[in-house]
Amino acid sequence: MLDAIRAAKEALATEHLIQPQLRGEREALRVLLATRHDAVLVSTAAINQLKALIVSAPDELRAELRKLRRPAQISYCAQFRDRPAQDLEHRMTVRAMRPTAQRIQALQAEAKELENEILTLVRQRAPEVLGLLGVGPITAAQILVSWSHQGRFRSEASFASFAGVSPIPADRNRLGNVEELAHAA
Structure with a gap:
């Protein structure tokens, strides 16, 4: 601020x-800013959801993730495979973590792509x-x-x-x- x-x-x-800009340029930036802002907000909510899943995960799964920093946790969870040998709670926690982490990755990539578009427009204008x-x-x-x-x-x-x-x-x-x-x- x-x-x-x-x-x-x-x-x-x-x-x-x-x-001053023409309406088209201003509106293009406004739309990109709003869309990026929403992607960042939803990504933050998904990160909080993943953190909550980690905190409430079964002990061995939580221990597996605790040693990693947040970006590594997200990548690790996004690559989870089904673990049929584990109990139901463990399997379903992994099942919930994987799409949540993948959603975070997609939203962060979207926000970065939008920021690059914004940067291009600002550099031109x-x-x-x-x-x-x-x-x-x-x-x-x-x-x-x-x-x-x-x-x-x-x-x-x-x-x-x-x-x-x-x-x-x-x-x-x-x-x-x-x-x-x-x-x-």
């Missing part, structure tokens, strides 16, 4: 403001934003999506919301536009 605030302030402070300290493709895309057609935020309230702060009352004679408000914040 701090990176986004800093990037927004730096972008507003530069002499050569970023050119405004590579200078990526040069700002602490700004990666996701933050840069969010800045570009939030940018209005006039080259500034639509209102002080929208900028304050984007920056994660409450709008402060401003004397219109002293702080008449968003750029000045951003510098005051």
